[in-house]
Amino acid sequence: MKKIIISTFAVSALLLTTGCNNDFDTDVKDIAVTKGDADFSKYIALGNSLTSGYRDGALYSSGQNESYPSMIAMQMSLAGGGAFKQPLMPNDVGGFNNLPGFSGKLTLQLVNGSVSPVPSAPAAALDNVSAGAPYQNMGVPGAKSYHLVAPGYGSQAGLLTGTANPYFVRFASSATTSVLADAMAQKPTFFSLWIGNNDVLLYATNGGTNSQTVGGVTTYTTATVQTGNTNPATYKSNDISDPNVVAGSIKGVLDGLKSVGTTKGVIANIPYVTSVPYFTTVPYNPLTPTTLGANLATLNASLYGPLKQALTAFGAGDRINLLSSTTSNPVLIKDVSLTDLSAQLTAALTPSLGLPTATAFGQIFGQARQSTKEDYILLTSSSVIGTTAPGAPAPVNVYGVSYPLQNQHVLTKTEAAYVKTAIDAYNGSIRSLADTYGLAFVDANAKMVDLNGQSGISFDGVKYTAKFVTGGAFSLDGVHLTGRGYAIVANEFIKSINGKYKSTLPQVNPNGYSGVKFP
Template sequence: MKKIIISTIAVSALLFTVSCNTDFDTDVEDIVVTKGEADFSNYVALGNSLTSGYRDGTLYSDGQNESYPSMLAMQMKLAGGGAFKQPLMPNNVGGFTNLPGFPGKLVLKMVNGALAPVASPAAAALDNVAAGRPYNNMGVPGAKSFHLVAPNYGSAAGLLTGTANPYFVRFASSATTSVLADAMVQKPTFFSLWIGNNDVLSYATNGGTNSQTTGGVTTYTAATVQNGNTNPATYRSNDISDANVVAGSIKGVLDGLKSVGSTKGIIANIPDVTNIPFFTRVPYNAIPLDAAKAQSLNTQLYGPLKAALTAFGQGDRINPVVAGNNPVLIIDNKLANLSAQLTAALTAGGVPASQAAFIGNAFGRARQAKPGELMLLTSSSLLGLDATTNQAATPSSVFIYGASFPIGDQYSLTTDEVKNISTAVKAYNTSIRAMADSYGLAFVDMNAKMTELNSKSGISWNGVRYTATFVTGGTFSLDGVHLTGRGYAVVANEFIKSINKKYNSTLPQVDPNKYSGVTFP
């Protein structure tokens, strides 16, 4: 057993498959660039981290310069577009030295003989660039849909209570303003809105577990976001947002922009987050065993454990392991806790009391993962470690994470949790599409594009093949959630195609091959 990291073999996969075809629709690069029925003179982008240019686990200046809105603005300039200003970070590392939980960007380093993403130390304290307002890129990393309409989201004092966001604190016009209010002041002639990902992503990236503290939420009433009786102020930071809250918040943004004459723009739906490398890199059956190890585990652990579970009518939780790839042992908190019963049964079966208690407590809600269930990228740093020492497992190790000891609930998504995510995404996207139609906006189906990107064939541009494969696919950064410059270029082209279709403009697409991918040492 060993941790799942990036081998040197994987690096060679960056020599992408060459193809003569381009999977993007026909470009308009040889056609005279026109604005059609749109006015790009003052373009403002609203959204979250995907709009800001966030990548490699943080926000840093090079990533911001390769944000998809920046790429759009560059093409819009060819059709009368104006300047596009971003609240650039003060360095190319990111993070905040005076705030916990905000490290610098991930970089590839050699760890135990192979390449692995390692976070850099934060480069500077939280700064304030409000004096440089107005900013056209108003993407705020971490923002959920209702945060865009929340007052005080840019209050430095709110950082202590979790009601504010440091990335908005940096450039908010005041402590009491909202993202929407600062966008409305600019009266954009054209806008883009891509929001809703974080309303389900935080639940997914925490393995379907919910935070026990209320953080990153606001105190406005349900009526404010026109969502019936659901009040997002009661949400915990890792909850899935109610679909009515998301729809009401997006409607609030569109109504606010419409009230200042901003009626032309584009809105995107959200991808199913389970199509991204953070959830697809580690397979559910990531435990390779040879025949001898499998036999040993069956004799010492799986056999007695299955017998004990069977006695309590729960024998299907565990099956014998075999030579080859085996399911990861996970914790499923929806299962009945049989810790006490297992401890008693193992003790009665002759297992030493201390060991029986250790196993009983560990396996009270444990089972093997099933096909279709997802292991989070964060589990890769745990699988194969000795559970008693958190060090690399040795031949004498008995309890090995994933193989003979379950990983925590926060490292996997069960079938029910995957279904919860899918249900939310479908509901959000139904509302987003309906609002695009009712407000007369261009619509871009990013869910379909990310599904295509996650397919084996992926997409290609001028002979370069792009997929959603972690690192080697070229489009996703080292955090497994956010895109590289090349990935954001793919997004920009989808926006451009939809804008051209809706407003009869002829903006040229960008060349993804000219932007950056993953940087290797």
């Protein structure tokens, strides 16, 4: 219950092959390589962590070397493509040891008989590689759509105020420039743009919350869906961006590139974030009768039964059911969208559980319910379920069992609906902009849906899915891809480029790139 356990059987599944349809069916590898109507002599890639080659929870050099833009550039070199430089990290671990919150990459390690992802210590301080500029891979981990057009996003001083990004600080041409301005200065002949994920992803991966740490204590507040607010300066870090802000920012990038003569390129839409392993690995109902053991009957008698009875009296009996002794049970969660019954439950339940009357019992269960299939338990919550909730009174102090997983641990069905609505709006605008500006379009959302399907996708007999660790496509952070996953993305870009510009760039072989490394 306290960690992600990867069995030997699951590891061996990586070696199995399958007879699924092969995505090389539309490849042009046997045709002479040509540029078609495009000019690949100076290609740049704009985007966020997915563009940079980020994986395993960090940006590190070997991961950058397997970024999808570097793969595309390699194929473009066969059709007149020029140099493609990346702002490589100084080591193969990543992280910044002089900045809080930037650990090194996750690695699988054998701990107490189980294999689990463990973060590495950050390997070096924040460096500056601007002397080697310009760089053609301009992917900036953590960047939202509006960050690409924000002056000062690469300012060292801005790190203290939260207006800058250390990954752009590393290679920005000046403290006042923007990502777009540095891209325009290169006057590229071709570009790729994949941005907008973080405008909704950070909300989702943080369970619809914003966090603040003061004096070593972290507090969480509900993140906001910024519909109707087109001033990003007022957004908190994990808020969902207004669709007009995303569309306007992307249009600003396209207009800026067009102003320097860059009119040909490829743009991708945003995948449904709930199709990645970060949201699909931990089941909503992990509490088995075996796991609960003798506590099951006690929990029903002392907590679940009285709680359901009280909630029924207040018209909310559907929030809780008795634990089953024959099937797996859902975890308890806090759902901030529910009517808060704190006062009512404090009065009704404190005596029945034998807790002191002064205990704010209702604060624990006022918005509690059992999870459903429409909720997403976050990957990181696997280390929380079954542990003791700090400060909670016994016997209601076991996370997910007798104490609700808090808002930051779960993306509820209400929050997931906000996420989907935003992505649909973003994608509608991205498709429209691709058509308006005459650009190649990549339906990245459809490809991620394919990966998340039961059959997955296949290359030369090797099957790839969105299953955590054993699926081969996603790295250990459950959000970003492996080298093989990025190769799958690269091929989608290549196919779209060929289709739009009549080029014949060959696809890459995902099987030739790295996947999850086992100890």
